[in-house]
Amino acid sequence: MNQIVECVPNFSEGRRQDVIDGIVGTMQEVVGVRILDVQADVDHNRCVVTMVGELEAVAEAAFRGIARAAQLIDMNHHRGAHPRMGATDVVPLVPVRGVTMADCVAAARELGRRVGEELGVPVYLYEEAATRPGRRNLADVRRGEYEGVRDAIATDPTRAPDFGPSRLGSAGAVAIGARPPLVAFNAYLNTADVEPAQAIARAVRHSSGCFRFVKALGLLVEGQAQVSMNLTDFRQTPVHRVLEAIRSEASFYGLQVTHTEIVGLLPSEALIDSARFYLQLDGFSTQQVLENRLFGEE
Amino acid sequence: MNQIVECVPNFSEGRRQDVIDGIVGTMQEVVGVRILDVQADVDHNRCVVTMVGELEAVAEAAFRGIARAAQLIDMNHHRGAHPRMGATDVVPLVPVRGVTMADCVAAARELGRRVGEELGVPVYLYEEAATRPGRRNLADVRRGEYEGVRDAIATDPTRAPDFGPSRLGSAGAVAIGARPPLVAFNAYLNTADVEPAQAIARAVRHSSGCFRFVKALGLLVEGQAQVSMNLTDFRQTPVHRVLEAIRSEASFYGLQVTHTEIVGLLPSEALIDSARFYLQLDGFSTQQVLENRLFGEE
Numbered sequence: 001m002n003q004i005v006e007c008v009p010n011f012s013e014g015r016r017q018d019v020i021d022g023i024v025g026t027m028q029e030v031v032g033v034r035i036l037d038v039q040a041d042v043d044h045n046r047c048v049v050t051m052v053g054e055l056e057a058v059a060e061a062a063f064r065g066i067a068r069a070a071q072l073i074d075m076n077h078h079r080g081a082h083p084r085m086g087a088t089d090v091v092p093l094v095p096v097r098g099v100t101m102a103d104c105v106a107a108a109r110e111l112g113r114r115v116g117e118e119l120g121v122p123v124y125l126y127e128e129a130a131t132r133p134g135r136r137n138l139a140d141v142r143r144g145e146y147e148g149v150r151d152a153i154a155t156d157p158t159r160a161p162d163f164g165p166s167r168l169g170s171a172g173a174v175a176i177g178a179r180p181p182l183v184a185f186n187a188y189l190n191t192a193d194v195e196p197a198q199a200i201a202r203a204v205r206h207s208s209g210c211f212r213f214v215k216a217l218g219l220l221v222e223g224q225a226q227v228s229m230n231l232t233d234f235r236q237t238p239v240h241r242v243l244e245a246i247r248s249e250a251s252f253y254g255l256q257v258t259h260t261e262i263v264g265l266l267p268s269e270a271l272i273d274s275a276r277f278y279l280q281l282d283g284f285s286t287q288q289v290l291e292n293r294l295f296g297e298e
Numbered sequence: 299m300n301q302i303v304e305c306v307p308n309f310s311e312g313r314r315q316d317v318i319d320g321i322v323g324t325m326q327e328v329v330g331v332r333i334l335d336v337q338a339d340v341d342h343n344r345c346v347v348t349m350v351g352e353l354e355a356v357a358e359a360a361f362r363g364i365a366r367a368a369q370l371i372d373m374n375h376h377r378g379a380h381p382r383m384g385a386t387d388v389v390p391l392v393p394v395r396g397v398t399m400a401d402c403v404a405a406a407r408e409l410g411r412r413v414g415e416e417l418g419v420p421v422y423l424y425e426e427a428a429t430r431p432g433r434r435n436l437a438d439v440r441r442g443e444y445e446g447v448r449d450a451i452a453t454d455p456t457r458a459p460d461f462g463p464s465r466l467g468s469a470g471a472v473a474i475g476a477r478p479p480l481v482a483f484n485a486y487l488n489t490a491d492v493e494p495a496q497a498i499a500r501a502v503r504h505s506s507g508c509f510r511f512v513k514a515l516g517l518l519v520e521g522q523a524q525v526s527m528n529l530t531d532f533r534q535t536p537v538h539r540v541l542e543a544i545r546s547e548a549s550f551y552g553l554q555v556t557h558t559e560i561v562g563l564l565p566s567e568a569l570i571d572s573a574r575f576y577l578q579l580d581g582f583s584t585q586q587v588l589e590n591r592l593f594g595e596e
Contacts, residue, residue, distance in 0.1 A: 052591075097589075243578075259580045265586055268570065271570045271587065274573040275572040276569070279538065280555055280556075288564065289565075291395075293332075294332065
């Protein structure tokens, strides 16, 4: 594989296994696409598929998955705890290796055009692929969910889709975009008190004035305080820098980090970058990693 | 690629580029072998080739390289600063991914048998492939170098080869073996005094009583003290554990590590293991590294 692009489409079905299998099966037929994970959630009534491959292949698989979901899922009858506006709700393209963000943005826009024109499903471009600032944030795009978008799309010009008709059918609308790899990183503290975790979350997250690419919450998980985070661009806000800030803030409360965890997958680059920091490997090149020398071979 | 085996044959030619090209060229012809690096040293009159591929492919390439070097290099006329006993001097097979040490030992022995029987070149099995304890260490196997081995091989039963004739021709003898990946790791100190570097080297290396898989020397490099190391099995003596010991010892002298370096290549596993340590990722699985999920695919 010369490129690695991750694509994580979210479909509004978490209960009917035959529907999930049908959607995943049609995507799997595309040569060069590898399905790494399928997570279905009954309460959310939603499934999240993680697939990788070269850009063209994952975009083709996403198109087929969107087409199939539009046939199999009727949003007029969809109920679930997770916000949603379409049978295929959101499709991010994520550059991992050997491909740029600009490539993924271009592919997201081309995929959006095909979905709008060939399937007649309204498409909103979001995050790095957004065509206007107010559409970068998925929550803004999805405001009102299926029912709200159905009413607003025809009447409110600011809600007009980037591609496809200004009218919602039973497949709803889909958000298609490009974003950096997401790292779900949690740090546990040696306390059963949630308050220090909440204070530390505020101390590191962007919305409270700190690291630009960190979202954080303080939680209690099985009786232990946890700083729960999404690192939305580890290349700009690296894992080790966030952890060192958490350790420093924790010490103010006389607390320590007992352990941390990565939820799901992350690119090797994120960990190698942290190893480089802690080992003081200042002149290190990623081309010194043996596996990286094999990447791109046929 | 389903397996990654590294093979690092050393040839006794560092001056005649046409000879080096001839040997490398014949190895490169093997399908599935990738030559990552060729380092020729004029003073040593030696070249070190780094290649990777599946086990069968790299063993075949090594065989062809040994055959070619036997044709092109006459050890009776070889002079160089580096100890050597053969046109192909040493051939280690190194398991990197998807292959065990036992697999590499078996392949080294089969390669040795072919070289002895088909090429008539005496073969000593060394390191993990050694057939007796006194042959694990390459320096012991190579004692006396080409000229010394030539005299001893026929007369001293303890110097009889594992394969091939007990008689040295112009190609000399070759050591073939299997070993873990080697990590060349150096730590620099904020002093121009070599003595603390030498003391720290003694404090961390196996020969002076410390880490089993560390060889270390204190050196001055461009006026800066350096602890120069080979980590001969990072899976058992990891990089971070050695660095933490060096930092601790350095603080005794009121010194600090200014930076470190990796010379050449290393498997991603070595760095991911150190990231896991410093980030306190105690439940982390290497299957959470996205690229590792792609390894082994066709």
